[in-house]
Amino acid sequence: MTTSLDPPETVYRRYTVVMADTTVKVDPAVRDRLMVLARERGTTMRDLIAELAGATPTKEELRKRYEETKAYCETHFGVTLTDEDHDRAEQVWQELEAGRPVDSL
Structure with missing residues (x-):
């Protein structure tokens, strides 16, 4: 049995078309608080940050x-x-x- 795997660059390209990630560096205390808030709301940190950004007016x-x-x-x-x-x-x-x-x- 042979398995054909896509080369990493192909997988990465498909992933980044759908999902544009950005790394945000914060203090560990901030990261931990975001994690607690996300868990309490039954969501992910990604969705929590998106919710906070959407709810904060410019x-x-x-x-x-x-x-x-x-x-x-x-x-x-x-x-x-x-x-x-x-x-x-x-x-x-x-x-x-x-x-x-x-x-x-």
Whole structure:
């Protein structure tokens, strides 16, 4: 019985057409945490990282979301938000995240 095997370069070429892998170097603690998170979610580290990347908006996506929200508030609630309102809201969030008391918006 003879077995015919594809040469390694052929196998690799077929694999890379379907799957483009990139090695990301992280501290062992980060790697271990990703592994735990993936296990807890019943997924792989590859899928977990893809999920995290997909769920994290870019600056451009955040800007677009802000503009859409601002337009919605103006259209549906008659509220016009100024740049000063936006800056104050950002300041309030920073205070809340830092655990400091906030008077009001």
